Amino acid sequence: MSERNEAGAGRPVLLRGGTVLPMEGARTVLEDTDVLVTGDRIAEVGPGLSAPDDALVIDATGGIVLPGMIDTHRHMWQTALRGYGADWTLTQYFVWFYLEHGKLFRPQDVHAGNVLAAIEALDAGVTTVVDWSHGLRTVEHADAAVDALRSVPGRYVLAYGNIQQPPAEWTAAPEFRDFVRRRITGDDLLGFQLAFDVLGDPAFPEKAAFEVARELGVPVSTHAGVWGATSDDGIKLMHEHGFMTPETIYVHAASLSADSYHRIAATGGSVSVSTESEQSAGQGYPPTWALRAHGIPVSLSMDTSVWWSGDLFSAMRATLGADRSREHLEAHAKGETVTHAGLRADQVVEWATRGGARALGRDDLGVVAPGKKADLVLVKNDRSPVSFPVLNPFGHVAFQAQRGDVHTVLVNGRVVKHEHELVGVDLAAARRQVEDTVAYLRAEMGEEAWRQGMNPDIPETKILDNPYTYTDYRSDATHRL
């Protein structure tokens, strides 16, 4: 543990003179404002606060202070294969992880992925991650997942899942119950959910798993409205059996009918939108434009780093783009012009912070205000030409900033990143673990399968016949010489 970490762990912290986005009240911006943290809470927010003698004072001038960002759906175990599936579709992802090679992951491989994903999150200012952990084919895997989350100083929710067994089976296993008793102790830094999908079989075999969630008093997170996998049928079954509740998180919800959106809105649940995933993999068009129309609360997520990095700046940017793109497209189809954008930058910043907190039922997160948990991010990078001028702070966070601009991060009052350096994190050890996992998977799969997995065939495309003829003016000129 470094000196800096000890400095942040026990001592008060004063973020001095930043532009604070409290995320309370519409579009509020507090210029030249201090944030004082004592213990695990925000003590005061205001101008010219006096620092306690032992406080760590951080110069936030020229920077933006916002609540720690919250990712409500990330398959952290898959970070061990960062970027491997860059050219995949959802079908290829399913075949690789669900049917073929996902079964190769040992507990230490889940550990390796989780550790790297957790470190990556902190680095990018994501202070809470829901680990949608569906590779837990044994309880040893689940223990490894929790060990990993415990070893990195962020806030996590373990969403327990197992794609290799029907949910009714693994939730009924005595060792699963034992795991919950042993490892889920009500700690503020480690929440718990169940994670499984409802496939639409009219016999509703997932019912027993919902009953276990109800008995344990924990929320369910479910991939809903995923083209070719889950549909309106699953939503209908959940609704008719009374399992749609305010704490339910519907992931993607990208290919659902208006009827399903009405059922979600009426029962108070929220949707975790993974725009980059929906765009590349094909779950459906990123649905924020439809969710806004139905008044459904939104949070943001990255899904899996097997395609893209786990960075909510990127999610905010992609989500604004996809939503506006859809709005323009719908208008153009009717011969109309969008003159005022429906989705504003402050709204996506809200989804990335308070939206996640609401989805998790945590009104003590996602807000910069006295009494709230001190999960904070300072965006400031004096060496970057993109760091000024900051004219529109919400627009700056959503469209200008990126992970390299994350200067300081606090989780639960503890400094975990300071002056662009992670604190109390062993990146070299994480790298060694991931290298072991990659070497193991590669050897198990064999070199040919490994290479094929990363390089899917490209479908043939035909260039359309062109009625015009291309003429090179230079060859024309040469003729004249």
Ligand SMILES: [Zn+2]
């Ligand atoms: Zn997912």
